[in-house]
Amino acid sequence: MMTDVAEQSGGAVRNDPAGTDPTGAATARTGTDDSAAAERIVAIRKRIDEIDRTIIELWQERAALSQEVGATRMASGGTRLVLSREREILERFREALGADGTQLALLLLRAGRGPL
Numbered sequence: 001m002m003t004d005v006a007e008q009s010g011g012a013v014r015n016d017p018a019g020t021d022p023t024g025a026a027t028a029r030t031g032t033d034d035s036a037a038a039e040r041i042v043a044i045r046k047r048i049d050e051i052d053r054t055i056i057e058l059w060q061e062r063a064a065l066s067q068e069v070g071a072t073r074m075a076s077g078g079t080r081l082v083l084s085r086e087r088e089i090l091e092r093f094r095e096a097l098g099a100d101g102t103q104l105a106l107l108l109l110r111a112g113r114g115p116l
């Protein structure tokens with residue numbers, strides 16, 4: 001795993017064997033021996049972690065809503081899926097994010113479907 005490689009080459013043990021450098025642990029995990037860069041990376045990672053939590057929450061909320069739409073529609077005699085709507089969503093993501101957007105939208109749509 002790439003993380004393992006980066007951590008093995010980290011410098012905290014090499015540069016701070018006594019562990020007296022307060023940024024030493026961070027340095028080990030950030031993949032750089034430069035303490036200023038390590039501090040900046042730690043700060044940026046805090047925001048990345050917040051963003052990831054939000055993405056996960058929104059992902060789960062979207063999947064639940066999508067499943068509710070499907071259940072509501074089927075209970076009223078409608079179809080489980082509406083492919084024209086799915087095409088609109090795929091296009092929205094493709095326009096905003098390119099080919100990766102298409103892949104992301106496919107995953108979102110799959111999460112909302114649950115097991116077919």
Ligand SMILES: C=C(O[C@@H]1C=C(C(=O)O)C=C[C@H]1O)C(=O)O
Pocket residue numbers: 065066067069070080081082083085086089108109112113
């Ligand atoms: C949620 C719906 O049902 C299904 C799920 C969709 C989705 O996850 O966005 C889109 C179209 C439908 O196939 C809907 O019709 O809006």
